[in-house]
């Protein structure tokens with residue numbers, strides 16, 4: 001019984017009934033309407049529930065078509081789908097941040113960037129579900145995956161393009177795929193990355209971002225520039241912890257770190273489930289993934305730290 005129960009240990013009998021473990025619970029008092037049970041939710045609906053009409057949970061539940069009867073494959077598929085949803089959500093937040101930066105609304109851009117960072121924390125926590133997977137567990141359904149590999153994830157690639165990692169070879173797997181995915185991916189490939197929009201914003205705030213960075217070829221991978229490093233050094237020197245520009249720098253640093261964290265967790269899941277075998281996508285596996293782990297988003301935000 002909770003400490004706040006107002007009737008002492010025994011209480012009026014009419015107000016109590018035995019619970020599952022012999023405890024008692026409070027019932028509605030007719031004399032005191034304030035003690036009435038809270039209204040119960042509506043339970044009668046036609047065709048579908050308004051919840052399902054909105055969330056489409058019944059459609060979602062049809063999308064887990066495993067290739068084998070291995071129980072572990074179900075988790076592999078569901079967690080892959082969860083991660084894809086998060087990739088899409090984070091890309092949405094970053095595009096929102098870009099839109100606000102273009103409107104010089106730093107406060108709203110920061111809200112979107114912080115939301116994205118929270119989603120990243122949740123996304124990276126999904127890797128915990130993979131810890132159980134030993135090589136025999138993965139081998140039990142690996143063959144059935146055929147050539148399917150996360151390397152072919154267009155939503156992940158979209159995230160990379162937003163971070164400024166661009167390589168035309170990464171568009172190729174999607175070129176002949178039906179639907180709008182290729183067009184969307186190509187548009188993101190040719191558009192400014194989140195970092196491009198940040199640097200343009202800093203230039204409008206009076207920071208000396210070099211013209212060749214502002215006018216750079218947008219479909220090329222972002223390459224570090226000493227002038228941008230100078231700008232970050234200046235910004236950290238000129239701003240306090242609570243300054244919105246400092247917070248912008250830190251929100252971006254968080255995003256870059258969380259993205260690296262995702263890659264690291266992925267690498268460890270791969271190492272744990274299949275060691276150094278080649279990947280289903282045809283790569284060398286671990287060695288190939290280790291190389292991409294070296295690439296750092298927003299490079300000058302990291303190199304500037306040595307000089308600050």
Ligand code: HEM
Pocket residue numbers: 079080081083084130133138149150151152153156266269270273274278279280281282283284285286288289292
């Ligand atoms: C234990 C589970 C996993 C294993 C063993 C694994 C294995 C691999 C391997 C070997 C590669 C290199 C490309 C290849 O040859 O296939 C790769 C790439 C990739 N995987 Fe996984 N993977 C796992 C889980 C996941 C999950 C859950 C996702 C989330 C959707 C994912 C997304 C990716 C992505 C996006 C790439 C490309 C990375 C890049 O381009 O840098 N993987 N994976």
